[in-house]
Amino acid sequence: MNVLILHAHPEPQSFSSALYLEAKKFFEQKGDTVQVSDLYAMNFNPVASTSDFNERANPDYFNYALEQRKSLKADTIADDIKDEIAKVEAADLLIFNFPMYWFSMPAILKGWIDRVFVSGKFYGGTRIYAKGGMTGKKALVSITTGGRKDMLSSSGIHGDINDILKPLLQGSLGYVGMEVFEPFHAFHVPYISAEARAELLEKWRSELANLDERKKMDMPDLSKFDEYFHPIT
């Protein structure tokens, strides 16, 4: 198996970084091929812009998705994006590991998606969800939070964490056709003991060892919509 781990935490000693390193070690020991994109270590540029294209298909009006499609064909997309696309294409499993920032990913990871999930390859026209460009790949999100589990549940003050993560789980990973596992949540990590952290790391290892049985998230069912995505009634 080929595993790609995306990691987005600025402190290498953080618990989020421990989850990243543990996953890397786990798959390497299992004999899998592991690629990593440690975005802070790479100083990754997360801003989708005109400089992502060595040549512009339309120099007078900048449409990001159109430039992505044309630059893919012309092989004129920026090298850092090309490198990340190649990592995704080689991967059977992608792990997105990050701390929750404002009910979402840190911008450095959000921008990795903005720039790397290129139109024409990851999706295009009506090729989304089960018809997306990245079918056959699996994705697992592991997230650390400051809030407690009960605060991030359906009866809690903020609501269910998986609803909060919909833009990533459904709107990005599911959208391009990946099968999306139930996320791994590490709640309240700035406030828990070293023992509790060690238990969470052990839980993480054990869940990685049992991915085959892990539940997957429901995605929109294309058979319920026509070719223009109108509901079939």
Added chain:
Amino acid sequence: MNVLILHAHPEPQSFSSALYLEAKKFFEQKGDTVQVSDLYAMNFNPVASTSDFNERANPDYFNYALEQRKSLKADTIADDIKDEIAKVEAADLLIFNFPMYWFSMPAILKGWIDRVFVSGKFYGGTRIYAKGGMTGKKALVSITTGGRKDMLSSSGIHGDINDILKPLLQGSLGYVGMEVFEPFHAFHVPYISAEARAELLEKWRSELANLDERKKMDMPDLSKFDEYFHPIT
């Protein structure tokens, strides 16, 4: 009134940029003070990192929120963040204007929130939602999408757009105490006619002129939770 417009589109001729310029003109003609943060034009850095602090409270372990709190007091936060905080503090109304990228904001705007909504001023400990640091301010999101309205509704393939925007509407703007208006949605903009765009711009102007009557989003009700955010039953 003092208005701050956040804008995040890389093409100045885009419809999103037209919405931004129209809002700017509208409030200026009304006699309001208008500040703008045109993030692409500013080449804004969206990555929360150690370089956001001219001095580190803890040079051995980087906790972003703790460094924010201490650097605010010590006045050692990076100048670009300080400038943006001052703009927010002066504003009565904030407008967040952007195209939907992956069910969310472009990374350049997500990172503006990551870096500018500093702990200790915007929120802190249990000072969130109605007790957040930015109570008394109002926020309005205006978003352009490629998808049609029916695709981004509760019975549509992607689900309701305001649920999709929860990380921004509730998890960021509501979280720090702002009153959050129902967003302005401009659907399907890459595919509509010049006439339809002109009508949307007119609708935008008219809705800006009637903000006083505009519906606000529901936020979690702190009276239903105890001081530790456990539900009161």
